[in-house]
Amino acid sequence: MENNETTDCDVLMHPSATTWAMTKNIPRLELESDADITMRSPGRLRHHQSNITENIAVLDKEAAENSKFTVGIQLEKANVEDDSKQAHAAKKAEKATATVSIPGIKSPVKPSNRIQGLEPTAQFRPAGSEANKLWNDFGRAQATTTPEACNEPATATDFGPLSHPGAFPMSRGVKTPNPGRSPSMQHLIRKQSSIISQLDTTSTSDSIAFGVQREPQHGKDLHVFSQQAQYSTVCHRNQAIAARGIGTKSRTPASSYKGRKKTKPTIRTAVQAEHRQTSFGMRSSRNQNAYFSYDSLAVDNQPRPLLRGLLNQVVSAQTRTNPKTTSTSLHQESHQYEHLFNGKYANTWGTSTKKTLSVESPAFTPATLPVPGKGATISAQAASAAPFTPRNLASGTATPSSQIEAEPTTFNPAQAREFTPQNYDVSQQLSTNGAADAQVFDPFAMAAVAQAIPSTPYNPYLEENNQLGANGAGYYQGQASYAASIQPLQYHLYAPIGPHKEDILSYQRHAHDFFMPEKIREELQKKTEATLQVMPNSQLPDFENYHSLVALDTTHHRSATVFGYPSWVYKAQSAKNGNFYCLRRLEGYKLSNENSIRSVKEWRRVDSGSVVTIHDAFTTRAFGDSSLIFVTDYHPLSKTLVEHHLASPNRFGNRIPTTVPEQVLWGYIVQIASAIKTIHEANLAVRCMEPSKVLITSKNRLRLNACSVLDVVQHDAQRALPDLQQEDFFLFGRLIVYIGTNQLGQHLQALKPLVEQMARTYTKELCDTVNWLLSPSVKSIAEFYTGIASHVVDSLDSALHAEDSLTSSLFSELENGRMARLLMKLGTINERPEYDSDPKWADTGERYVLKLFRDYVFHRVDANGHQVVDMGHIIACLNKLDAGIDEKMLLESRDGQTAFVVTYREVKKQVASAFADLLKSQRR
Template identity: 60%
Template sequence: MATSRYPQSDLQNKETLCRNVLIYGHCRYENTGCAFNHDQNRSNSVQNSPGGQSNQSDFPTPGLRNLLERAELTCVRPQREKGSQCRLTVIHPGWAALRGITERKCARWPFKEINIFLPSSQCGCLYSQRSRLYVAIKSLIQCELKANPFIAATPAAAQDGEASSTVFNPATFREFTPSNFELSTGITANGTASDTGLSFDPFTMPNVGQALPATPFNPYADDPTGLAGSSAAYFQHQNAYTAPLQPLQYHLYAPVGPYRDDLLPFQRQIHDFFLPEKLREEMQRKSEALQQVMPNSTLPPLDNYYSLVPLDTSHRKSSSVFGYTTWVYKATSSKSGKTYCLRRLEGFRLTNEQAIRSVKEWRRLNNGSVVTIHDAFTTRAFGDSSLFFVQDYHPLSKTLAEVHFTQPNTTHGTRFNAKNPIAESVLWGYVSQIANALKAIHTLNLAARCLDMSKVIVTDKNRIRLSACSILDVVHFEARRPVQELQQEDLIQFGKLILSLATNTPPNQLTNLKGSMEQMSRVYSKELTDTVLWLLTPAPAGATPKGIEEFIRGIAVHMVATLDASLHEADTMKSELFRELENGRLVRLMAKLGAVNERQEFDGDRAWSENGERYMLKLFRDYVFHQVDANGNPVVDMGHIIRCLNRLDAGSDDRICLTSRDEQTSFVVSYKDLKKQLGNAFGELLKAGKQPTARGFQGSSH
């Protein structure tokens, strides 16, 4: 019998891809006697050729091959079992079904042990070596499969409906790319995106916010929108930002950057000449709230007040404090043009005119911790008998309940919104300000009677004022009680208010005072706890009633600290005011230059602004505002503009060179001469116009 000239083992080696090519990409013994195959394309061509030895039996069934193709493999290794069997183990971290199917079917597949050498560094990063990994699997099966290949369909193959005649080709495998970004791509039953050949394009994702699936909230992830669960972590959150409904309103100046250490003591930044950004924005918001109106409002005008705007943030009616439903409005006075706050008591019927006259006593009160009362009147403009109180309006103010109790119905914070205790220094500030207000009220033989958390407003940072103090005097005028008794109740309400803030407990849930005091003593100092306890403890029968003066003497140290903080704040605001004072001088200079430069005609002379002293002022205007670089590009330097205007206002002896636009005329002149010329030119305009109000401009020319 004729036999092959080559041993059977050599024939197998000719078709086996060299492991050095698999590991290193090349084999140094390729031309010096290595018997294995070094051409990957040849191996693929033999498979795909009609006459090649490789057929469907060289690789497992299409169903198993589909599982291997779609799996994100992390390690492939053969393991010896009993006898001569070797089990092909596929380890996948998240797909237990693939592992079970593969182990079960390969256990019935007899072949001898083969070692596939893979570096340990590649076992955890085979996403970039996917083609090489499947070539190793293919070589293992081609070399060791002798007969009886198992042929069985898998559920994955039945679902995908792939043709069983498809031949395995490692070149068809694409490199790993993060999936689930294009939400319009179909998702297969295995949970991976179908192969559509499309790459990720961030500009082809319309309506992605609506298409994102709902994901559970993760309290440990810094992703409040919950979008991280629907996209791969390889990319940034491209759709977490939502565009504002309208452009930002406070973009007049750029935000202040970090402090620069390389500035010399005499150097300044542009922001040093203006108000701080945060202070300016806060004042802008308050000014906007002050001028806010409601177009097409149905609220009627009241006596001398018009342009009513409701200030209540909640539409729920509440009558727990005064016994009547109350509403708060902002309105403008037709007499003074100022804005006031109107508090309305709905359905109140005035039975005694002396009741409303009691408000006159509150007009004499002038204290920084009490909202000033101006007037009280009744009206039927709302279709009922309503009582209105007119007070000062503090824009963007909030109540203590809104600031410290965002969820009034919840005693304790949730796991996502835990309530932190208020700082003790803040509580001492509240105590000092309320004590100041009660001192002024009790001195006038009055009682506040309304130390409710919803009637104490916060106008600035840690700055509070008592509001609606005179309302109960009018509402309960018939059932009058001694003033001394009402003042003692003020102290008790004062203590309950501070205790509610210290324990984060709403006043309506503050039922166990003893337990609340024990809770407060575990967080705050003994001095603050004893202070609240003194307020809550009524005076013994027959003893001298407690007074607010005695209380102030006990907290004098903290009153001084509050006074010191207010003095520092006043100094800060005064220094900021000085900045704007300098800016006012520059505005007056620019107004003068604008009135003189480019004037069309004056006193019958059409060239008045182009002759004599006015011509140098025109060149100075170009020197300050119209500078260009060597290429003719405009140079906008705010520091240069402010520096030149300051020197002009001071009349400095520094000289500058002024050049005409055609570069044919040049002047060397000092700021002192320019200031004199500007004053003369502007004086001529004032004399010709005969404006008696021009004095304000003349005063700035010194």
């Protein structure tokens, strides 16, 4: 015993397989003979992975002679996607742990890298440990298989995809026994060890894998059949082994093996003796065929290849010591190890793996690195392999196995190994879809400012990633390398969120999926147009900071009924900030008290979605009189309630009373109540709630207008605020009556018949609400809200729906924004007549590719030379370009003389570079 500590290793690999291992990214660990080894296999862990390509044990005779043996396993972790699955798989693996002690094998000479994400699969034990004692007991144990092992259901996905193309599919309809679970399978495996040992000692091929040799003629597989058992094993060039049993009938005639190597009869003998009607291995879920790989040749929960490899090594080591041993005697000798599979462990593995673990045994840690002299059999690649460094250990000591086994069943995410994608550049760790994984992008994070500027993680959403990324490499010539994301943004970044009204197939898209709804577009465009509208020969003056006045009044009717002064409304633009405002002018108002106009200040603080915001009030003589001007928000194309509900004329100019739906009316009520609540809470009163002073700014969207006007013009009246607030309720009730009945009445008496009229159209609840508002009792807005609570909730719900659909529309515009940016860039580059006194700039170098790309996207022609106008193609191309995906396209010049095959990624790089050149020359 050389060491008393326990170490972990995942893989034991012979040097002769190093090259293979390196290509497969398999860590290596070499062992010397004469050491005790206790091995733990990941067991069923690999069954939970979908892409296990190899699982192989390699045995080399030469290595055995040099007192070394190797066993290799590759377990690809990359497909265990998320932590929970990893943890789940690791937990299963723990359960599947088996312990085997093999005498005569030394401690590892050079530990190497662990497979990331896997639990330790091997632990080294001192000679004479409890494991050895168990080992010796095996011979006396009987072969049994536990019910659990047999009954555990196996699904098709238990076995990964076909490990190699050379594996034979099992004929359809042949039932495949659950590999490693049935007693017959255990039996097979027991005997398989014999085959292996014999092959190992008789074959001289380098491609021996578990003693099965590559077929020389076909350079592919070696099919080994017994005449009776019809058993075949296959060793593919990648050394994965598949085997199948197809019952008593062989599909491959034995004659096809004429002239094969001498190893065949030996195998045949072994197989003939032991294996009948047995099949095992890997099952394909897709075509019902069964594929068998050697790695599944195991009892359930067993360290299959490792165990077999070690077992064979022991056998071959013994063969070495007695060169005269015949294959038959080897076969017999091998049986002494069969108790490994059918003895005590076989029993306990099926029931409780914990029992069999020799965790209490003292363990050793490999203390020495491989002696250079001993590395004669180690290839250069193996020798230069990175040393094994346990990832989770703070100290340099190896992980004691007991630590891992102590809590095998509890789920502890912290124990789950970090998944590191093997093929990625670790300097750019990205998770799916480009989101930063290990380092979350946070532009405000200043943690590392004290140190040297850290390399900025790639932010896929940043337009100019090179500029500050990579320590400002973008600023220095020669370092501005294009840092595209390893996992590019998905070109189909259209991820429209609901609400979706129609059920269409996933690949189907409406044109309006890519753009905002026509209705909204039209409305917004009209509003923009209205906002920008000017009157060419306007006589309206410019005053204060306002200019470009446009009258908004629809009639020339001078009405002083509401405010006591004729009022005019204009749209104007501010010279201060360029914004548009609405100016309400009270004609002929003479300011007698400065304080009156100050009350507007308080109105500025009123912030409600249902009140037109007031900004300022002042007097002016610009109109040739003394006018009072109120500056409020401008809501283009808004209408007053009178214009909307009470004055809608038919085509003959006659007004047709239209009944406002009750739901709409409730919506108005809730909005006005909300405005009143805000105003009353600001210690103000609405005072003016005429239908002509309530604006509808968009569909069913109300805003109280001209609220502050009466506070100014009737300032001298000095009415108490509570009175005014109580009056607001009456005005509110009256407003509802006007809208509900489509009539305007001026007096309280005139209201009564209107309310009765309402009762014929609307529900009692609405009429009661109106009556309550009109009643003389003292009210509060909170009380009112309590009464209409259910309608408030309804109103909120419809507001949320409206918001959802607007947000959804916004999404499509977001994507259009991406394309617009790209088009702008392409537009500045393509066909540019000159750049830096170089008239050919746009047609040379990388710009030429962009020119061809432009033709590819926009100027397509069909086979007959007719133009093809395909918006979908344009959108797809631009989005792919924006994402910089690896898809290739063929760009051809117009004369057909030049053709490029480029990826979108390259074109994106060229766009970025050409545009950067443009900006650079502009700065100069």
